[in-house]
Amino acid sequence: MDYPKVPQEINNIVGDNVKLLAQLFPSAVKDGQVDLEALKEELGQFKEVDKEKYELTWAGKQGAKKKAQEDVYNRTLNYIEADSKNPETTENLYIEGDNLEVLKLLRQNYYGAIKMIYIDPPYNTGNDFVYNDNFAMGSKESDIAEGTRDDEGNPLQRNQQSSNRYHANWLSMMYPRLKVAKDLLMDDGVIFISIDDNELENLKKVCNEVFGEENYAATFIWTKTSTPPALAYKCRKNVEYVLAYEKNWSPTKYFGSLLDNGDAPLLNTGNPIKKLCFPKGSVHFNYIKNGIIEAGDKEKAKLECDIIVVDGINNNDFELSGQFKWGQETLKSEIESGTYFLVKTDKFSIVTGKYFCMFFGK
Template sequence: MNKLQGESLNITKQNINRLKELFPEVITEGDKIDFEQLKTVLGQVLEDQHERYQFTWSGKKQAILGAQKPSKGTLRPLIDRSKNFHQTENLYIEGDNLEVLKLLQKSYNGKIKVIYIDPPYNTGKDFVYKDNFANGVQNYLELTGQVDAEGNQLSTNTESNGRFHTDWLNMMYPRLKLARNLLTDDGVIFISIDDSEQEKLKMICNEIFGEQNFLAQVIWERAYSPVNLKKNFSESHDFILVYGKNIHGLESNGLKRTQAANDRYSNPDNDPRGLWKSSDLSVGPAIEKNIYEITTPSGRKVMPPSGYSWRLNKEKFEEYVNDNRIWFGPDGNNVPSIKRFLSEVKDTITPMTIWKYQDVGHSQSASQSLKKLFHDKAYFTYPKPVELVKRVIELYSNPDSIILDFFSGSATTAHATMQLNAEDGGNRKFILVQLPEKLDENSEAFKDGFETICDIGEERIRRAGEKIKEDLDETKLNVLDTGFKVFQLDSSNIREWDVDFDSLEDRLDLFETPFIESRTQLDIVYEIMLKQGLELTDSIDCFLVKGMTVYDIGNGTLFICLEDKINVNIANAIIEKWNHYGRETSSVVLSDAGFAGNDTEKLNCIELLKGAGYPEENILTI
């Protein structure tokens, strides 16, 4: 019987397998790569010069390797902190986003349609994660003060430390590398940033996502008045970098047409085709064949402006005149223009790259809205406006898309997702990840009972969901999902085999059960789901077999039994359930300790499952 792998997706092994599929001849014994053979296959186009165009910094190689190092951690469910835990499809995860992104690689690879993140801007006042790639979960526990860390706490990244930009780049690179894997082929990532790291962020995004997949650098007008204390310039904007995973065939949903845009259309000549507006007939640069004289109905002769030509050639222009699509003004004496009918334009507007605060809000309006939600308490400084993030989601998501934000902060992304679902009837799901940073004990939020940023974020989602439902039609109340499952990053529920010959007898006693004390069966079930690549929102049902619990995950996708006295009755019950669902594939995970050393019983279970059609690789022990 195969052992369940205790790590997250091994990205290095995955990359080797992909290379093996493309060029099997370059893989040698032991899955080593023959680079000389690879050069031959690629036609000697590899760059081997010592001087080349590249963007590098101290620690970059370690950051790349760190992103590929599997995590041995897990995500534990916190039902008491959740809302509608057993019904909701939304996730809120407390933990270091690097480790969480690793743990999501199997379950959500290629499933996220839109990622929006608002990472630390590196202004000298921001927290920047200090990653320990050797043991990411232990590093996370130390940073959040959950274990004795000899004073190792989060600190601000100040320019005086000598590695100001380097620390920030080493934080961002591996997280963006992992995030790309999670995007669908037509997925898009939006990243908020300011001038502090904008150019460096764009360079690492060009490397990770590809220059050809750059979509836009949006300018968001975040302030509406100058700060006169500034000596030179008062910054009034932030940037939002936008990249697609694969720009080929990618197209924005566009923005909904506003009434103001429609009001620009009229019908002064009572055209039976309805409302229209005029559009310039001239265009530059000039095309020689489209430069010709036009005589207006009043007899006036006109030519295109110098350096311009008409948009239409002479024959096409005559067709437009005959179809009453050319407007010469009420007196027939104007320079001709083209009539664009409202009934013929698309329902959406292509977004421009400058987003005005009148359309998507500004920092002060966002702060005031959040303050109002918390009964006039200001717990966050400079949160992003809901309308801003809602536009981000609206541009590229589908009604059933998954939205990810792994620097979730004040949880605006959750608020925006629920708000958009309420407006258009969608069923988008959100996944939020946030480090539970300790709040200052002198802060207003701490005095009001909030200990971490996560406490505030979760409460914000609760309050926002209820506020949205207050304004919602009763027929949609039961459809809108305003709940969220809370998970917490932690060390694995399963003990690692650590050979210490000085305490071997004690260690053997521990391994009567492989599970950590105080961990529940549900903790273990979710860890198995992650390691098997199932989504954390897949259904979990239970059935009893002679008093023993069997977990049925995803309607027969996976069966788990963690009981102490597993026997053939369990195997037969699983087979019966599997046949009931009629699934082609399914997996079974059984507690190895549950057989209590009875190898005959274990063998009988395996043979029963194999005889029923289970492939041997789908029968696992833990």
């Protein structure tokens, strides 16, 4: 006699009910967990609250705050001479290790000393790995508990959308790293963070808390690909984002060509005629690689002396007269802060751009 087979899959009654609640009352289900107070409010049951405030919170936030303040013990940074190239002149450092531990070690000697930081964290796409910061766990224990490590041996855990702490896990990972990164920045320092749609809103909220909403500088949009996947579920996405925050608000302009392919004109019609001296190495030329540009009237400005161009850059100081928006002191200050100048054609419509560098990534 044939008996009906017992199904191998066991129904997740509770999970199914939570999904039904989420369909009816989205605000009552947060990160896969039912907020009973929010559910009561959806049903018209409210209770008076003495103190309400606008804030970002998640399960595990206090632990993330504590993690940012904890010191790193029994760890040190070792100089490896064999892997270094011209360290006496470059003064560059390349460091491998768990990024949170390394950041904390750097904080001991480089507190408030870093001009610019760039990070490229996991985007939390639903199948990403996030860092597990339980440093007390032995390597064998961690391998067993988490099942995998990154290329540098750092313990990781898969953060799936089915997790009840999908967004919370990601925020708990990001908060201490952002907090320590802020400690490393100079007073006029800036941080750039890559991200996509999955956590753009949460990243901005947690950065507002760590750096201050008033220190938000910009959200850059950059084209990731010109051929987005045709099998995309909702729409074919071809852009990602870079958030910029300053440690303290400054009048710095962020229009560097490396970030948004933009530039700004230095000549504006209506400004009084000024004569500016451009130092050697400050101007890039698109229309000439090597040669001499003779002095004389150009369409947009007057060149007061010849320019020697080597590898597309001026190899001597030269003077240019035109309707410039800056004076000589502003020009000098801008060059010191990373501004360069670009002449695209022989019309001499000179524009400005910004140099950017990177500090650390994934």
